[in-house]
Amino acid sequence: MFFAITRPGADAYLLLAVAIFMIGALGFLVRKSALVMFMCVELMLNAVNLTLITFGAKLNDLSGQIFVFFILVVAAVEVMVGLGILIAIFRRRANTSVDNLSRMRG
Amino acid sequence: MAEWILYAIFGALALGGALGVVFLANPVHSALSLVVTLVSIAVLFLEQSAFFLSTVQIIVYTGAIVVLFLFVIMMLGVDRGDERETRMLSRASFRYGFLAAVAVLLVPILLVTGGWPTGAPGTDTKAAITAAGGNVQAIAQSLFTQYLLPFEVTSILVVAAIVGVIVLAKRPKGLRGAGVGRSDAPGDDDGGDDSDGDRDTDYSASSGADASGAGNASVSRDAAGSSEAEPVASASAPASSSAKPASSASGSAATASTDSEKVV
Numbered sequence: 001m002f003f004a005i006t007r008p009g010a011d012a013y014l015l016l017a018v019a020i021f022m023i024g025a026l027g028f029l030v031r032k033s034a035l036v037m038f039m040c041v042e043l044m045l046n047a048v049n050l051t052l053i054t055f056g057a058k059l060n061d062l063s064g065q066i067f068v069f070f071i072l073v074v075a076a077v078e079v080m081v082g083l084g085i086l087i088a089i090f091r092r093r094a095n096t097s098v099d100n101l102s103r104m105r106g
Numbered sequence: 107m108a109e110w111i112l113y114a115i116f117g118a119l120a121l122g123g124a125l126g127v128v129f130l131a132n133p134v135h136s137a138l139s140l141v142v143t144l145v146s147i148a149v150l151f152l153e154q155s156a157f158f159l160s161t162v163q164i165i166v167y168t169g170a171i172v173v174l175f176l177f178v179i180m181m182l183g184v185d186r187g188d189e190r191e192t193r194m195l196s197r198a199s200f201r202y203g204f205l206a207a208v209a210v211l212l213v214p215i216l217l218v219t220g221g222w223p224t225g226a227p228g229t230d231t232k233a234a235i236t237a238a239g240g241n242v243q244a245i246a247q248s249l250f251t252q253y254l255l256p257f258e259v260t261s262i263l264v265v266a267a268i269v270g271v272i273v274l275a276k277r278p279k280g281l282r283g284a285g286v287g288r289s290d291a292p293g294d295d296d297g298g299d300d301s302d303g304d305r306d307t308d309y310s311a312s313s314g315a316d317a318s319g320a321g322n323a324s325v326s327r328d329a330a331g332s333s334e335a336e337p338v339a340s341a342s343a344p345a346s347s348s349a350k351p352a353s354s355a356s357g358s359a360a361t362a363s364t365d366s367e368k369v370v
Contacts, residue, residue: 007109013150016117020124020143022207027128029203035179039127039140042171046147049163057154061228062235062248068159069249072166073260077267079171083178084274090182 013054021047032097034089038082045075112153120146137175141168155232157241 024043031037049068056064119142126139144167151160230244238244249257 006107008113008153012113012117013154016113016120016150018210019121020147022210023121023124023128026203026207027124030128030200033133035133035175035182036127036136039136039175042140042167043124043127043143046144046167049159050147050150053151053154053156053159057156059227060231062230062244063228065156065159065245066248066253068156069162069245070256070260072159072162073264076166076171077263079174080271081267081274083174084271086178087182088274 010054010058013050017047017050017054020044020050032099034086034098037098038079038086042075042079045071109153112149116146116149116153119143120150133179134176137172137179140175141172144168144172155241158245 021044024040024047027040027043028037031040049071052064052068052071054064056062123139123141123143123146127136127143130136130139145164148160148163148167151163235241235244238247
């Protein structure tokens with residue numbers, strides 16, 4: 001059923017996207033460096049992008065690609081703001097481990 | 107068959123890169139593994155005839171976002187010693203998290219036989235896209251007619267983010283000297299002498315000489331790396347204040363004025 005067709009169908013790409021999303025989510029939960037947590041968020045965003053492209057190709061709809069375009073813009077903006085916050089945190093604490101960010105009020 | 111080979115190669119590369127992001131200790135290695143994953147996903151986009159987005163993925167992600175990550179890593183000097191000892195959670199919680207991930211991964215595997223991409227197929231078939239002039243032309247046609255308002259709203263988002271990042275990345279002392287009232291400016295609403303002195307030494311060091319500031323930061327980070335969350339603030343303050351004992355909390359007004367003059 002899986003290898004009967006000559007090219008990978010939507011199932012194969014969606015499974016890969018789920019795997020990448022789960023790896024990203026696992027990394028976001030497990031890692032303690034805020035920088036690497038941002039990278040894991042990027043992994044999850046990319047998995048969702050792959051899902052949108054796959055569904056768009058499966059259903060003959062360009063809206064999936066338009067959505068991916070907007071997600072790319074929002075991801076770039078998110079990384080920009082997130083790294084700015086990280087730099088501001090690093091000025092105060094000299095460490096980006098999220099263990100030291102439990103005291104946010106100040 | 108060639109599509110399956112491409113899918114296998116780049117799917118495996120994407121998975122390997124994703125695992126590298128999570129499990130490599132050095133943040134620089136994590137960022138480079140992220141590049142492997144992003145390029146592989148761009149190839150998978152290409153395989154599904156999303157040509158424009160494949161190019162944009164490489165330009166924006168690996169050309170801008172990962173470079174930004176590497177820039178921040180180099181600027182902050184986050185090295186392996188940052189989280190060598192407390193990198194992962196406990197082994198039991200890691201095991202449960204892994205089991206939960208595998209369980210969620212199993213759900214679509216069980217659903218594969220159902221033919222689950224549902225919904226009415228759209229009108230953007232390959233023939234229609236070719237008739238429109240290609241992938242880029244079709245996306246442009248859709249983006250500037252049907253999705254014009256979200257496109258313009260995106261520009262507002264980008265401008266707001268740029269302004270926010272500039273405000274965040276400025277020196278807070280300079281902002282306070284310029285008369286901009288900020289509630290999160292340091293030293294405004296906390297009366298802690300130690301933390302205030304710590305920040306003063308940091309700013310004076312970073313504005314005076316970058317090399318001493320980097321050494322100062324690494325000293326306090328090494329002091330903080332082996333202890334828990336609560337003693338970190340108290341442990342980093344004596345380290346940095348002993349590194350630069352000249353400027354104390356009593357001289358904060360003088361350093362604030364010089365900083366504001368430098369920035370403004």
